[in-house]
Amino acid sequence: MASDGKELRGKLVTVIGGSGFFGKHLAQELLSRGARLRIASRHPERAFRSKTSGNLGEVQFVRCDVTKPASVAQAVAGADAVVNLVGAFAGDLDAVQGSGAGKIAAAAKAAGATAFVHVSAIGANAESKVEYARTKAEGEAAVLTAFPKATVLRPSILFGPDDNFVNMFGRLIAMLPALPVFAPTAKLQPLFVDDAAEAVAHALAEPGKHGGKTYEIAGPEVLTMAELNQRIAAAEGRSRWLIELPDAVGGLIATFGFLPGAPITADQFALLQAGNVASGALPGLKALGVSPRPLGLYLDRWLVQYRKHGRFGAKAKAG
Structure with a gap:
């Protein structure tokens, strides 16, 4: 039925x-x-x-x-x-x-x-x-x-449009000419x-x-932390220097917080290093009847608020 x-x-x-x-x-x-x-x-x-x-x-x-x-x-x-x-x-x-x-x-x-x-x-x-x-x-x-x-x-x-994940990076990329990327090779889904x-x-x-x-x-695409930041910068139309931190440096910053505004704790850094992707050992969304939608479907629309002049500004080519 x-x-x-x-x-x-x-x-x-x-x-x-x-x-x-x-x-x-x-x-x-x-x-x-x-x-x-x-x-x-x-x-x-x-x-x-x-x-x-x-x-x-x-x-x-x-x-x-x-x-x-x-x-x-x-x-x-x-x-x-x-x-x-x-x-x-x-x-x-x-x-x-x-x-x-x-x-x-x-x-x-x-x-x-x-x-x-x-x-x-x-x-x-x-x-x-x-x-x-x-x-x-x-x-x-x-x-x-x-x-x-x-x-x-x-x-x-x-x-999501009101999350504290993509939006956090969106705000930082909009504000700062250079941004440290913690665990740049860590994989997310x-x-x-x-x-x-x-x-x-x-x-x-x-x-x-x-x-x-x-x-x-988990979502349908796997990307690294570096790729995520690059895609957010591109969606904002901003050219930014993304500094890929070695894990030793990122771990020190997360542990002691000596970088002002460091957006990560030591435990969060450890979890990030471990990655955040499905293992494949357990059933996923398909078994629940859900077809997941990719992040790329939304980035340009959601991040327009962080572009220079907002929706009225031209989207520049990000480098």
């Missing part, structure tokens, strides 16, 4: 950590499929604009701290499905994305949810020396113990945020098919 695009019609979906970049895009995808949405976050007011994406009564907001079990229980009460987007690079990472993720899954199970999607990250590794990667892997294990039919998604770096949102929606719509499985979801 053909789908009408409303596979989640009438279902209440709680999105834990739904006030961030990914959460705002996911809200639009879920509402477009007929879901009712409960956005749970420490700062739900940051997601208030999502209310206009739904009809009257379709979107509600709950203040939730994942380190406080009572607030998690309140957030998932009565939910048909739960999505966990919570993650962090600093603070008590075990409480947030390690054992804490398992507690969220357990609360969802106790509340009677029939589907649970846990968003982890490519590079999750229980043996990693980097706490972020290690606790991401521990969180996956804890989720599957508490909710065996949960779906685990490991996305690569997400990009950036994923369009709306494609990631579609993957979550498909997993929620068919928990019998996707539950208990782990997917690596």
Whole structure:
């Protein structure tokens, strides 16, 4: 039977950590499929604009701290499905994305949810020396113990018109005549945020098919950090000196922060060095019925704001 695009019609979906970049895009995808949405976050007011994406009564907001079990229980009460987007690079990472993720899954199970999607990250590794990667892997294990039919998604770096990834480099290239490139040969496989949102929606719509499985979801093209910066500069029509830092130098800057405005921490540098591409050992977007769109499809349009004179300026040939 053909789908009408409303596979989640009438279902209440709680999105834990739904006030961030990914959460705002996911809200639009879920509402477009007929879901009712409960956005749970420490700062739900940051997601208030999502209310206009739904009809009257379709979107509600709950203040939730994942380190406080009572607030998690309140957030998932009565939910048909739960999505966990919570993650962090600093603070008590075990409480947030390690054992804490398992507690969220357990609360969802106790509340009677029939589907649970846990968003982890490519590079999750229980043996990693980097706490972020290690606790991401521990969180996956804890989720599957508490909710065996949960779906685990490991996305690569997400990009979108309002991201803090492409836009960060876009701003720096617009401002500076020269820009250091950290880990210039590190490989990335950036994923369009709306494609990631579609993957979550498909997993929620068919928990019998996707539950208990782990997917690596990444974009259709692999590029290095140097190539990424070159393409951003070209889209801005700017000629910039991109200084490819040796890893020894980049590591020192990331560790000690002696370059003003260094946009990377030591752990982030270590993760970047390791690369952010799908391993190929796990199913990907195709298995979820998603056809990913490339970064190049959007760069010229999104980065016009960083060109000299904006949309009214001619796009110069970047060198």
